[in-house]
Amino acid sequence: MKAVVIHAARDLRVEEREPETPGPGQVEVAIEAGGICGSDLHYYNHGGFGTVRIREPMILGHEIAGTIKAVGAGVSKFTVGNRVAISPSRPCNACDYCLQGQQNHCLNMRFYGSAMPMPHIQGAFRQRLVVENWQCHEVKSGISINEAAFAEPFAVTLHAVARAGSLLGKRILVTGCGPIGALTIIAARVHGAREIVATDVMDAVLKKAEAIGADRTINVASEPERLAGYAANKGTFDVHFEASGNERAIRSGLDVLKPRGVLVQLGLGGDVSIPQNTVVAKEIEVRGTFRFHEEFGLAVDLINRRAVDLKPLLTGCYGLDEVQTAFELAGDRSRSMKVQLSF
Numbered sequence: 290m291k292a293v294v295i296h297a298a299r300d301l302r303v304e305e306r307e308p309e310t311p312g313p314g315q316v317e318v319a320i321e322a323g324g325i326c327g328s329d330l331h332y333y334n335h336g337g338f339g340t341v342r343i344r345e346p347m348i349l350g351h352e353i354a355g356t357i358k359a360v361g362a363g364v365s366k367f368t369v370g371n372r373v374a375i376s377p378s379r380p381c382n383a384c385d386y387c388l389q390g391q392q393n394h395c396l397n398m399r400f401y402g403s404a405m406p407m408p409h410i411q412g413a414f415r416q417r418l419v420v421e422n423w424q425c426h427e428v429k430s431g432i433s434i435n436e437a438a439f440a441e442p443f444a445v446t447l448h449a450v451a452r453a454g455s456l457l458g459k460r461i462l463v464t465g466c467g468p469i470g471a472l473t474i475i476a477a478r479v480h481g482a483r484e485i486v487a488t489d490v491m492d493a494v495l496k497k498a499e500a501i502g503a504d505r506t507i508n509v510a511s512e513p514e515r516l517a518g519y520a521a522n523k524g525t526f527d528v529h530f531e532a533s534g535n536e537r538a539i540r541s542g543l544d545v546l547k548p549r550g551v552l553v554q555l556g557l558g559g560d561v562s563i564p565q566n567t568v569v570a571k572e573i574e575v576r577g578t579f580r581f582h583e584e585f586g587l588a589v590d591l592i593n594r595r596a597v598d599l600k601p602l603l604t605g606c607y608g609l610d611e612v613q614t615a616f617e618l619a620g621d622r623s624r625s626m627k628v629q630l631s632f
Contacts, residue, residue: 465533
């Protein structure tokens with residue numbers, strides 16, 4: 290089978306790998322769609338992120354869906370031909386965090402396409418993948434395999450929304466309208482947000498944010514005063530979802546949050562400086578959000594029931610013979626939202 294393998298920064302290759310055979314409780318899936326994630330782009334462009342570095346060839350990818358081609362002994366939930374979205378979350382379910390229901394913090398997590406441990410955990414951008422049957426969630430007829438491959442990043446934002454608490458009737462600010470920010474808009478609306486304002490520095494992505502449900506958008510590079518107006522009377526927003534990882538976005542969000550508002554940080558970045566006095570005086574709660582676990586099933590269910598429409602976020606699909614083109618496009622925010630590979 291063919292697989293997409295990163296060797297070092299800017300050294301991405303399509304290579305042959307031996308397929309595996311499903312064992313008891315496992316299924317073999319023909320991967321048909323895989324979304325290129327921000328972490329995949331970090332490996333491609335920089336050879337890693339932070340202290341995490343590629344030290345051996347690694348298959349990329351974790352946003353995947355496909356069709357079951359074989360089932361192992363003891364599998365009764367699925368049959369050959371079922372289409373499934375596959376959760377890349379593979380906790381040990383034995384460590385202290387797993388036993389407390391915090392599987393996203395598993396001490397022995399085997400998340401596809403991660404260079405954190407050595408040997409690296411190989412990813413899912415391959416033509417055949419053997420998975421545990423509990424990782425699979427059936428995709429209903431009428432739902433495209435490309436929509437199904439959105440389940441993973443959508444689950445990330447559903448977990449972020451859960452970290453915020455109830456959004457019913459709340460006024461929401463989303464800063465950074467890349468794929469995660471855009472999906473956060475959709476997730477917040479599903480969970481009852483009354484008003485959603487989205488900001489970015491690029492008009493192209495703000496237009497997409499409007500198309501998928503933001504009530505209003507603000508280009509903070511060209512019109513920062515429009516956001517500053519929301520700081521009146523100590524602030525306007527109940528919850529700020531920060532998806533850019535940019536210090537200025539965090540600071541501007543703190544200015545416009547109401548007293549006792551909640552800042553949920555999704556975006557990754559380096560060390561930042563925040564106005565501590567603002568956090569104290571307005572009693573702001575700062576909450577991190579990391580990956581997901583049980584939210585993956587909810588993501589697939591919402592997609593299956595067409596409670597959400599994620600299709601506008603798909604920029605395009607590229608075959609393995611165009612993998613370099615796909616990664617270059619995925620890294621260009623002015624031209625793309627979500628780029629997928631076709632296997």
